[in-house]
Amino acid sequence: MRTAYSVETVRGAERELMARLPEGALMQRAAAGLAAACAGLLRRTRGGVYGARVVLLVGPGDNGGDALYAGARLARRGAGVTAVPMDPERIHPGALAALRAAGGHLAPSVPQQADLVLDGLLGIGGRGGLRPAAAALVERIPSGVPVVAVDLPSGVDADTGEVAGSAVTADVTVTFGAYKPGLLIDPGASRAGAVHLVDIGLELPSPEVEALQHADVAGLLPEPTASSDKYRRGVVGIVAGSAQYPGAAVLAVAGALRGGAGAVRYVGPAADAVLARYPETLIGPGRVQAWVVGPGLGAGRAGEVAELLAGDAAVLVDADGLRGLDETALRARTAPTLLTPHAGEAAALLGVSRESVEAGRLDAVRVLAQRYGASVLLKGSTTLVASGGEAVRVNPTGTPWLATAGSGDVLSGLGGSLLAGGLSGADAGAVGAYLHGLAARRVGGPLLAHQVAEALPAAWRDTRHP
Numbered sequence: 001m002r003t004a005y006s007v008e009t010v011r012g013a014e015r016e017l018m019a020r021l022p023e024g025a026l027m028q029r030a031a032a033g034l035a036a037a038c039a040g041l042l043r044r045t046r047g048g049v050y051g052a053r054v055v056l057l058v059g060p061g062d063n064g065g066d067a068l069y070a071g072a073r074l075a076r077r078g079a080g081v082t083a084v085p086m087d088p089e090r091i092h093p094g095a096l097a098a099l100r101a102a103g104g105h106l107a108p109s110v111p112q113q114a115d116l117v118l119d120g121l122l123g124i125g126g127r128g129g130l131r132p133a134a135a136a137l138v139e140r141i142p143s144g145v146p147v148v149a150v151d152l153p154s155g156v157d158a159d160t161g162e163v164a165g166s167a168v169t170a171d172v173t174v175t176f177g178a179y180k181p182g183l184l185i186d187p188g189a190s191r192a193g194a195v196h197l198v199d200i201g202l203e204l205p206s207p208e209v210e211a212l213q214h215a216d217v218a219g220l221l222p223e224p225t226a227s228s229d230k231y232r233r234g235v236v237g238i239v240a241g242s243a244q245y246p247g248a249a250v251l252a253v254a255g256a257l258r259g260g261a262g263a264v265r266y267v268g269p270a271a272d273a274v275l276a277r278y279p280e281t282l283i284g285p286g287r288v289q290a291w292v293v294g295p296g297l298g299a300g301r302a303g304e305v306a307e308l309l310a311g312d313a314a315v316l317v318d319a320d321g322l323r324g325l326d327e328t329a330l331r332a333r334t335a336p337t338l339l340t341p342h343a344g345e346a347a348a349l350l351g352v353s354r355e356s357v358e359a360g361r362l363d364a365v366r367v368l369a370q371r372y373g374a375s376v377l378l379k380g381s382t383t384l385v386a387s388g389g390e391a392v393r394v395n396p397t398g399t400p401w402l403a404t405a406g407s408g409d410v411l412s413g414l415g416g417s418l419l420a421g422g423l424s425g426a427d428a429g430a431v432g433a434y435l436h437g438l439a440a441r442r443v444g445g446p447l448l449a450h451q452v453a454e455a456l457p458a459a460w461r462d463t464r465h466p
């Protein structure tokens with residue numbers, strides 16, 4: 001599991017640790033880890049540190065201090081180090097002295113000949129979009145030169161991954177003490193490059209955000225045992241499709257058949273289309289452990305959704321099923337409920353604009369989960385899953401190719417199948433999103449939704465081989 005902590009939590013842990021350590025010790029730990037990561041990168045790109053041209057972009061706070069101290073360490077190993085301050089009047093004095101003592105120097109503008117650029121403009125003290133002086137330096141980063149972000153790429157909001165205006169795009173981010181949510185959530189995540197965590201000894205409470213990894217998923221997947229039969233492995237029922245959208249039913253069944261349930265039952269007007277493609281499907285009402293309701297349902301079928309939500313099986317509600325959901329009925333349920341909106345559907349559920357959901361996805365998914373008393377999977381470039389007061393799960397396996405017709409239908413069937421296999425709403429959402437993304441990456445792009453469903457068994461096996 002990869003865990004991430006808010007700025008407030010990191011600052012709290014940092015205060016506690018600092019009180020027990022000599023002054024400046026934490027910054028030295030950070031700088032040592034940063035310099036080691038830079039030296040490793042320079043070894044890979046040009047064979048070593050000696051003679052390398054290193055440029056430091058230096059902000060007014062401790063993030064700039066980290067960059068300067070790391071620059072001093074690289075200078076002592078023979079690099080030529082130039083520091084470009086955002087504001088020459090505000091620069092960490094001790095760190096600047098250390099750089100100068102090691103042979104580094106200050107320059108007023110960004111040299112265009114460089115082997116490595118360190119972005120030490122802003123770390124967890126950054127607020128809002130980059131101010132003009134910072135943005136001007138970022139614009140001058142020479143293209144084609146590797147960029148290492150110090151703690152996080154400047155311009156990325158540490159707590160949410162939001163980017164207001166310009167931001168650094170790094171090849172590597174060396175982060176201190178803990179991952180920050182903004183390194184796992186887009187658009188921040190895609191600005192961070194490969195993230196390298198330097199342990200500086202912080203003691204942290206439970207995380208605000210987490211991302212499953214292969215081993216976590218493998219541990220949660222419902223595997224059959226010698227005593228399993230198809231009913232014990234769970235039956236998932238699919239209420240999807242309409243005369244207008246029969247394909248949604250086929251794709252939801254396609255996902256459900258690959259999610260580990262022992263049987264898939266289909267209820268709705270697209271039975272012929274479903275059977276033609278998947279003769280394994282049971283047709284018509286019957287007992288199930290979990291329902292999937294919504295994909296391709298069309299308008300005017302809210303009664304069917306309400307009926308399923310009044311029952312005692314787990315329910316995954318997607319797409320058209322999400323229209324006009326009754327908050328009180330949802331909150332009264334005792335079986336797992338998983339809602340899987342995209343940003344537009346989430347906006348309708350919250351009564352806000354789509355733009356405001358897109359701009360604050362972490363908040364939106366938390367509020368939805370709280371308001372509806374359900375687990376909520378918010379689809380998007382980084383899919384998020386929230387449930388009660390638990391850490392929000394960030395899916396690390398997505399690919400932009402998944403933004404294609406029908407891929408959400410496959411995900412809903414898969415998630416329902418995992419619910420039928422006994423997973424909680426949050427686990428079914430997070431594991432479903434993970435496998436779905438992994439399967440899509442296996443297919444590559446451009447992809448078709450049914451290919452993602454077909455690649456699910458291979459993705460499932462992949463989680464066993466890290």
Ligand SMILES: NC(=O)C1=CN([C@@H]2O[C@H](COP(=O)(O)OP(=O)(O)OC[C@H]3O[C@@H](n4cnc5c(N)ncnc54)[C@H](OP(=O)(O)O)[C@@H]3O)[C@@H](O)[C@H]2O)[C@@H](O)CC1
Pocket residue numbers: 010011014026027030059060061062063064066121122123124125126127128129130131134150151152176177200
């Ligand atoms: N936590 C830890 O355990 C450890 C933390 N360490 C390091 O300390 C870093 C945090 O340092 P920090 O608190 O000094 O804040 P930092 O990120 O340098 O920025 C503050 C400065 O930026 C400015 N500023 C703000 N927004 C801006 C904007 N949009 N555009 C432009 N400027 C903006 C703001 O200006 P002001 O608002 O004051 O005018 C202020 O001067 C952390 O990320 C890590 O690298 C390690 O050394 C040790 C272990």
Ligand SMILES: [K+]
Pocket residue numbers: 063119120121122123149150151152153154
């Ligand atoms: K930075």
